[in-house]
Amino acid sequence: MHAIRPADALVVVDPQNDFLPGGALPVAEGERIFEPIGRVMPLFAHVFATRDWHPPHHSSFQAQGGPWPEHCVAGSYGAAFSPRLPLDRISEIVDKGTDPATDGYSGFAGTDLAGRLRARGVDRVFICGLATDYCVKETAIAAAAHGFATVVLTDAIAAVNAQPAGEAAALQAMETAGASFATSADLHAAA
16 A cells, blocks of 8 residues: 555655754654654655754744744754754755744745655655654645645654644644555555
8 A cells, every 4th residue: 555656755854953852842752753764765766854944033932922942943953954864865855934924834834845746756745753743744734735645654753742632633633634644664564
């Protein structure tokens, strides 16, 4: 069912230092995404990575009245990809959250990700990364809305759980939007 084809892409959402333990906005179990991501990356001809790339006075920051501590400021250590991410496997990087007035949760919001995927002939995306209940959720919902068959890799995501049951609600929202679910083991079994 999930045999990887040339028209598939892996989208790794925000595998950045600020979202990992020790970062400004850490996902407690964030490090667990890297082993399954590393296992599936070689299966894909197209691997995209999104990153929050915020201006210093982004509206989502608490200092500007937003809900989050300052994080992923463009060019900072916190905005850099984790050293555990195999950068040599990344085809393209998509910066998001660059507009100070919008949250930039989705990898498609205010970016040309949909166009870049279509330019490579992609019609199905496999989504993984951080955090399940925010940027992964919004990227998966937007991918489905843009007409891509959307599969979320459940062993390669982790939630911040800022709200109780945030992860469960996010998974339900993605399924409602048309996403399906698989694991890295499913992809290898189908290879």
